[in-house]
Amino acid sequence: MIRQSSYHCVGVKAGDSWIKVPKLKAIKARIHRPIAGKLKSITLSRTVTGKHYASLLFETEQAEPAPLMDIEAANVVGLDMGLSHLAIDSNGTKTANPRFIKQAQKNLKRKQQSLSRKTKGSAKRAKARLLVAKAHERVANARNDFQHKLSRQIVDDNQAVIVETLKVKNMMQNGKLARHIGDASWHALITKLAYKAKEQGKHLVKIDQWFPSSKTCHACQHKMASMPLNVRSWDCPHCASSNDRDINAALNIKCQGLIQLKAEGLSVSAH
Ligand SMILES: [Zn+2]
Structure with missing residues (x-):
């Protein structure tokens, strides 16, 4: 509050x-x-x-720059966001939530558990509630700082960034708290990417959450019948490409984003 x-x-x-x-x-x-x-x-x-x-x-006097209309596919990045890593990009870079955020989250969880054990209406409960609020603040601040740096770098390095809207289905299999943290975290990162891209006339493209980015082989488009969450890498039965689950998804996200950019009238050069 x-x-x-x-x-x-x-x-x-x-x-x-x-x-x-x-x-x-x-x-x-x-x-x-x-x-x-x-x-x-x-x-x-x-x-x-x-x-x-x-x-x-x-x-400010500065007008927003006109959106870039000619982009190179090599300067476009697809991002897959997950719980194991905050973001995996189509170049193969995996960014985990840094240790200091994880520690802050653990601390928050501990404080929440402690709060739940206190008697309602007691002074101890009021004090525990304040500690929970402080822990929340620390998580939020640490995450914010980190996401500002990450989004700045991603936008500076690319002309367009492609993300998927949240995959609710995958998240159902994780605990409520993890889901909540993941959810808020992706949303906040996407918001930062969006306004930083706009400031530079760059593009943030959101693609449909039902696009089967994990099940499709990026190399040949072969679609697997299923792709359970515990499968971290797989070999395509059609083209024998060996696919890292997350990087393959990021590559598909990029590909889908390029299609969308072209449909919006941008000229996209190959590679
Ligand atoms: Zn394949």
Whole structure:
């Protein structure tokens, strides 16, 4: 739960290490990104754990670049998102959730279990609830930082990024908490990729979640009848290609994305 108040235009100011809103003195602040453009509004928020945040909205002169219309297939990346790895790309790079996020998640789980054992209405329960909120915050912050860096790199390195919308079916076989974490995490990563791509006139393409990216051989398009989750690699019976489950899926996602980009009228050169 977060309490918020917003201040618009008149009386809002910001400097290198402070912000100012009407009726309050200048507030010392740690500014995370360079201030540029005309300040439109400041939203102050306070988290349950007592941290204060201010988000500053600027109007910039810079117009968004026109979308790239000519792209090279070599500069397009397909991403498969899973629970074993946060993302696997069509070049074969697998990105796991870093250790510090996993530790924060473990800590959160422990705090949640502890909370569930406390008697309702007790002071101990109130304290445990605060610890859960703090642990939540740590997971969210760690994940956010990491995803900002990852999405920045992916967008900088490519002209188009292809992702699949969430595969609900696969997730059913995992625990509720894992599913919840995975779900929120992919969604947040896709959101970051989308706006970073837009800032550079690049493309984020979402493909249909029912596209059989795991079951199809990327080399010959042969479709397997089934592909259980525990199969991590397989040999195609048709073309004998040896397929890593996730990289094969990422390659299919890329291929499907290229088809979609062409359908949208972009010129895509081969490779
Ligand atoms: Zn094949």
